[in-house]
Amino acid sequence: MQLQNDLLLRAARGEKTERTPVWLMRQAGRILPEYRAVRESVSGFIELAQTPELAAEVTIQPVDILGVDAAIIFSDILVIPEAMGLPYEMVEKRGPWFPQTVRSESDLKKLRVADGDNDLKYVIDAIQITKKHLNGRVPLIGFAGAPWTIFAYMVEGSGSKTFSKSREMLYREPVFSHKLLQLITDSTINYLKAQIRAGADLVQIFDSWAGILGPKQYEEFSLRYITQICDAITEAPKTVFAKGAFFARESMSKLSCETIGLDWNMGIEESRRLIGPTKTLQGNLDPAALYGNPDQIRQATIEMMEQFKGSRHIANLGHGVYPDIDPEMVKIFIQTVKDFQ
Ligand code: 1CP
Numbered sequence: 359m360q361l362q363n364d365l366l367l368r369a370a371r372g373e374k375t376e377r378t379p380v381w382l383m384r385q386a387g388r389i390l391p392e393y394r395a396v397r398e399s400v401s402g403f404i405e406l407a408q409t410p411e412l413a414a415e416v417t418i419q420p421v422d423i424l425g426v427d428a429a430i431i432f433s434d435i436l437v438i439p440e441a442m443g444l445p446y447e448m449v450e451k452r453g454p455w456f457p458q459t460v461r462s463e464s465d466l467k468k469l470r471v472a473d474g475d476n477d478l479k480y481v482i483d484a485i486q487i488t489k490k491h492l493n494g495r496v497p498l499i500g501f502a503g504a505p506w507t508i509f510a511y512m513v514e515g516s517g518s519k520t521f522s523k524s525r526e527m528l529y530r531e532p533v534f535s536h537k538l539l540q541l542i543t544d545s546t547i548n549y550l551k552a553q554i555r556a557g558a559d560l561v562q563i564f565d566s567w568a569g570i571l572g573p574k575q576y577e578e579f580s581l582r583y584i585t586q587i588c589d590a591i592t593e594a595p596k597t598v599f600a601k602g603a604f605f606a607r608e609s610m611s612k613l614s615c616e617t618i619g620l621d622w623n624m625g626i627e628e629s630r631r632l633i634g635p636t637k638t639l640q641g642n643l644d645p646a647a648l649y650g651n652p653d654q655i656r657q658a659t660i661e662m663m664e665q666f667k668g669s670r671h672i673a674n675l676g677h678g679v680y681p682d683i684d685p686e687m688v689k690i691f692i693q694t695v696k697d698f699q
Contacts, residue, residue, distance in 0.1 A: 585613060
C-alpha cells in the first residue's frame with residue numbers, strides 16, 4: 359500500500375523531504391491516559407503485548423493523539439529470550455524478571471534459535487492488524503534489542519545498574535558468551551525479517567546497554583553482531599541506536615544501516631563529523647527537556663534542529679520519553695519540529 363506520509367522512510371534513505379520527520383522512542387506505552395485505560399483492561403504488560411488487536415490499538419494511539427510521523431509496534435525487546443526458551447515476567451513498577459538465567463553450557467542447551475513467524479506469531483499478527491488500521495497514514499517501525507543488550511538481561515536475570523554478572527561473563531567465559539550472542543543474533547535476524555514480511559517499513563535495533571562496555575569489548579561483543587544483523591536485513595531501512603556508545607560512533611559509520619540514533623550526551627556536530635555525511639542521524643533532545651515550560655521546550659527543540667540543519671535527520675528524543683511527562687509538552691516538541699524551516 360502507498361504511504362500517505364513517507365517522510366520517515368525518505369529521510370532514512372537520505373532523500374529530500376519537505377520537513378524533518380518526528381517520532382518518540384517509547385511513545386506507545388507510557389505517557390498517554392488512553393494507553394493506561396487499555397492497560398487496565400488486561401492483567402498486565404505481557405497479556406497486552408500478546409493480544410494483537412489491543413497491541414495494534416495502543417500502537418496507533420500516538421499517531422492519532424500526538425501527531426507523530428511513525429508508529430512503533432507495541433512489544434518489548436524481551437520477547438526474544440522468551441521465544442528462545444527463556445520466559446520472563448514484568449514485575450509492576452520494577453521491570454523485567456527472568457525466573458531462570460543463562461550462565462552455563464547446560465543452560466545454553468535448553469535454548470533454541472527463535473523462528474519469527476511461529477515463536478513470535480502474536481507480534482507478527484499485531485503488525486498485520488496495525489498496518490491494516492493505519493491504512494497507509496504513516497510508516498510502521500519494527501524493532502528488536504541488540505544481541506549484547508539481550509545477552510545482558512538473559513545472564514543477569516533482570517535489569518541492573520552495572521550488569522556486573524553479564525560483564526563478568528565476557529571476561530571469564532568469552533567462548534560461551536560468543537555462543538549465546540550468536541544464538542540471539544540468529545533469532546533476531548529471523549524475527550526482524552518476519553516483522554518486515556508482515557509489514558514493518560523500517561526496523562530499529564535498541565542497544566540500550568551499549569554504554570556499559572569499553573570500546574574494545576563493544577567492538578567484539580556488540581558491534582560484531584549488530585554488523586551481522588545489518589548485513590542480513592536487506593529488505594527495509596535499519597536504524598541502530600546504541601545508548602552511551604559515544605566511543606563507537608566512528609565504527610558505527612561502517613555499518614550497513616541507513617540511520618544512527620544519538621543520545622543526548624552526544625554532540626550533534628561532533629557526531630556528524632565522526633559518522634560522516636552518508637548516514638541519517640536520529641535524535642537527540644534530552645528527554646528531561648520536556649519537564650520544562652512550553653517556551654523552554656520550543657527553544658530547546660529549535661536549538662537542536664538548528665544544529666542538525668542541512669543534513670540527514672529524523673527528530674526524536676535522545677532516549678525513551680519518561681513516563682511522567684505531560685503529553686501536552688510532547689505535542690509542543692512535535693509541533694516545533696513540524697514548524698521548523
Ligand atoms: O513504549 C513503547 O513505545 C512501546 C514499545 C516498547 C519498546 C520499544 C516497550 C514496551 N519496550 C520497548 C523497548 C525496551 N524494553 C527497551 C529498549 C529501549 C529503551 O532503552 O528504553 C528496553 C531496555 C526494554 C526493557 C524493559 N521493558 C524495561 C527496562 C528495564 C531496565 O532494565 O531498566 C522495562 C521497565 C520494560 C517494561 C515495558 N516495556 C514496554 C512497556 C509498556 C513496559 C512497561 C510494562 C508495564 O506496562 O507494566
